[in-house]
Amino acid sequence: MAIIDRKGALHGRVSNIVYRTYRGQQIAQIKPARVRQTIDTKEAGLEFGLCSSTAKVFRHAFGYAYKAYDGGMINRLTGKVRKAVSACESKERGERDIHDADLNCLKDFQFNANSPLESALTIRPELQFTGENQIKIYLPAIKQSDIKGIKAGRFVLRLMAISFNFKRDVYSYNSYRDIVIDNRHSWQGGEILMDEDFADGRLVLLSMSVHAYNSDGFGGLDCINSINWDPAAIIGAWHAKGELDEPNAKVGNDNGLVTSTGSYEGNKSLIAIAKLREKAPVKNPREAKSTTPQPPANNAMAFKPPTGDVKF
Numbered sequence: 001m002a003i004i005d006r007k008g009a010l011h012g013r014v015s016n017i018v019y020r021t022y023r024g025q026q027i028a029q030i031k032p033a034r035v036r037q038t039i040d041t042k043e044a045g046l047e048f049g050l051c052s053s054t055a056k057v058f059r060h061a062f063g064y065a066y067k068a069y070d071g072g073m074i075n076r077l078t079g080k081v082r083k084a085v086s087a088c089e090s091k092e093r094g095e096r097d098i099h100d101a102d103l104n105c106l107k108d109f110q111f112n113a114n115s116p117l118e119s120a121l122t123i124r125p126e127l128q129f130t131g132e133n134q135i136k137i138y139l140p141a142i143k144q145s146d147i148k149g150i151k152a153g154r155f156v157l158r159l160m161a162i163s164f165n166f167k168r169d170v171y172s173y174n175s176y177r178d179i180v181i182d183n184r185h186s187w188q189g190g191e192i193l194m195d196e197d198f199a200d201g202r203l204v205l206l207s208m209s210v211h212a213y214n215s216d217g218f219g220g221l222d223c224i225n226s227i228n229w230d231p232a233a234i235i236g237a238w239h240a241k242g243e244l245d246e247p248n249a250k251v252g253n254d255n256g257l258v259t260s261t262g263s264y265e266g267n268k269s270l271i272a273i274a275k276l277r278e279k280a281p282v283k284n285p286r287e288a289k290s291t292t293p294q295p296p297a298n299n300a301m302a303f304k305p306p307t308g309d310v311k312f
Contacts, residue, residue, distance in 0.1 A: 039280045043273050047093050050266035051082040054098050054166065057264050057312050061162050061171050064305060065209040066111040066232035067225040073111055080105050094273035097166055097266055099203055099244065103237035106205065111232040115149055120210055120231035122146045129238040134195040135161055135206060141189035144181055150229045152212035154182040154221065161194050163202040167244050169264055169312050173305030174198055200242025208235045264312050
């Protein structure tokens with residue numbers, strides 16, 4: 001039923017037409033018909049949820065790499081994760097997650113599109129992930145004039161490697177390096193080795209970020225990064241060799257275990273897809289060979305990341 005207000009405008013529904021007022025204008029819309037979702041549509045929605053949840057964990061974990069991000073970063077990162085997972089050729093939807101993904105899709109992701117890392121820093125690192133689950137970085141010489149886009153008294157170039165196990169809902173700050181660049185300090189060039197225990201089978205991501213500082217007038221320093229200048233990017237992504245820990249394995253240690261943030265729902269999405277397929281009739285061989293995924297784990301940050309496994 002529609003009603004007429006004091007200004008003569010209709011509000012409400014008559015049959016399948018909905019009347020409303022928007023910015024002083026009368027609008028009539030046909031009420032959309034109810035769409036019955038297919039199994040494929042529901043599965044696609046659940047996998048999108050898995051990817052969105054994965055991207056949220058990445059954003060939380062790399063909070064030390066950036067101070068401000070552009071307005072589209074959340075959607076851009078979710079899109080990159082979705083592309084990476086969808087590119088998996090060895091497993092089908094409902095059986096795959098970020099551990100099965102094509103990680104090339106994540107490389108060079110910019111946390112702030114307003115100041116891409118390659119625009120702020122003129123040098124380019126060379127990366128190698130070794131067979132011993134180590135990261136070797138060759139970083140050319142850097143001086144203060146090599147950092148563009150902002151004037152500051154001091155810069156800190158940060159390299160940070162984080163390993164993820166989404167089967168157990170944990171990640172770990174395995175290694176980081178802070179390089180100070182100012183009028184008294186420069187980087188002469190050379191190799192940096194990150195070999196701090198990347199566990200077998202984990203997803204390893206490496207970020208590089210630049211942080212600008214000026215004196216606060218009291219002997220300290222203020223970070224002046226902002227939404228207009230905050231270069232930070234994922235520059236490396238690898239699957240560590242070996243097998244992932246079992247979901248019921250012990251998590252972290254007394255100093256490193258952090259209470260779950262409840263931010264990852266991917267394992268629940270995989271289980272939901274499996275249940276959909278159990279109830280649906282088998283229509284083709286592709287659906288017939290799907291397998292039930294592992295259940296989720298039961299196990300319920302001044303800059304220095306926590307040690308051990310962080311629960312998410």
